[in-house]
Amino acid sequence: MNDPIRLLQNHRSIRKFLTTPIEQEKLDAILHSGQMASTSSNMQAYSVIGVTDAELKKRLALLCGNQAYIEQCPIFLVWCADLHRLSAASEMHGTEAQTDTTEHFIIATVDAALAAQNAAVAAESLGLGIVYIGGIRNRIAEVAELLKLPVLVYPVFGMCVGYPDQTPLMRPRLPLAAIFHQETYHTDNELSAINEYDETTREYMLARSEGRANRSWSEQMAERMASPSRLHMQSFLMKQGFLRK
Numbered sequence: 001m002n003d004p005i006r007l008l009q010n011h012r013s014i015r016k017f018l019t020t021p022i023e024q025e026k027l028d029a030i031l032h033s034g035q036m037a038s039t040s041s042n043m044q045a046y047s048v049i050g051v052t053d054a055e056l057k058k059r060l061a062l063l064c065g066n067q068a069y070i071e072q073c074p075i076f077l078v079w080c081a082d083l084h085r086l087s088a089a090s091e092m093h094g095t096e097a098q099t100d101t102t103e104h105f106i107i108a109t110v111d112a113a114l115a116a117q118n119a120a121v122a123a124e125s126l127g128l129g130i131v132y133i134g135g136i137r138n139r140i141a142e143v144a145e146l147l148k149l150p151v152l153v154y155p156v157f158g159m160c161v162g163y164p165d166q167t168p169l170m171r172p173r174l175p176l177a178a179i180f181h182q183e184t185y186h187t188d189n190e191l192s193a194i195n196e197y198d199e200t201t202r203e204y205m206l207a208r209s210e211g212r213a214n215r216s217w218s219e220q221m222a223e224r225m226a227s228p229s230r231l232h233m234q235s236f237l238m239k240q241g242f243l244r245k
């Protein structure tokens with residue numbers, strides 16, 4: 001195996017950070033690596049906000065469901081889907097950008113995610129740790145106001161970055177056969193793959209919860225999928241100018 005593959009396969013989310021700041025050179029390398037991700041038609045329909053201010057991080061931690069590591073990490077990156085700049089570019093040429101289509105919403109969201117994941121891998125290669133924060137969408141309107149987001153920009157997720165102060169267990173993934181389909185999609189192995197994963201993750205679940213919880217992955221997912229989450233998202237996105245057609 002080569003080093004990049006070893007690095008990718010060694011990923012684990014970090015939720016406890018040292019207060020050590022990140023060297024500017026490293027931060028620049030992380031962000032530049034994010035920028036070099038593939039981007040739909042070179043649209044680069046995303047922006048990232050770096051939050052280092054202690055008070056701002058504290059408020060964001062609260063808005064994201066009291067996730068303390070947002071406060072602890074030296075920098076909290078907020079990855080945003082961004083059609084605002086493309087709208088401005090269109091205006092420069094006297095045309096109106098079709099920013100409210102589902103397609104452009106997907107493009108901007110995917111662009112943000114690809115850039116973020118490139119940045120995450122770059123950070124990990126430099127000895128830093130990361131955790132994505134979907135909790136940023138819990139109270140998204142307040143986050144948007146706090147970060148002064150204009151229309152046509154929305155935070156897809158946050159990301160804590162910093163030097164790790166923990167070495168968590170690696171979280172096992174589904175068997176490859178569950179996610180890889182040869183030639184066409186197959187559903188016949190779905191249940192056996194879920195059973196296999198429940199079995200292989202049993203030990204991890206027990207170790208992670210120090211022997212308390214022994215709920216399987218499928219049980220956890222069933223519970224999670226049973227209730228709708230963040231129902232405010234649709235109206236928020238429409239208010240921001242996305243997804244109207």
Ligand SMILES: Cc1cc2nc3c(=O)[nH]c(=O)nc-3n(C[C@H](O)[C@H](O)[C@H](O)COP(=O)(O)O)c2cc1C
Nearest residue numbers: 011012013015067131132133134135136157170171
């Ligand atoms: C889009 C996204 C949002 C996430 N949001 C959170 C979050 O709000 N809080 C958290 O502690 N972890 C969050 N995570 C981390 C996942 O829980 C984690 O990646 C997953 O359980 C797999 O574990 P691993 O990253 O350690 O391999 C998020 C991950 C992704 C990709």
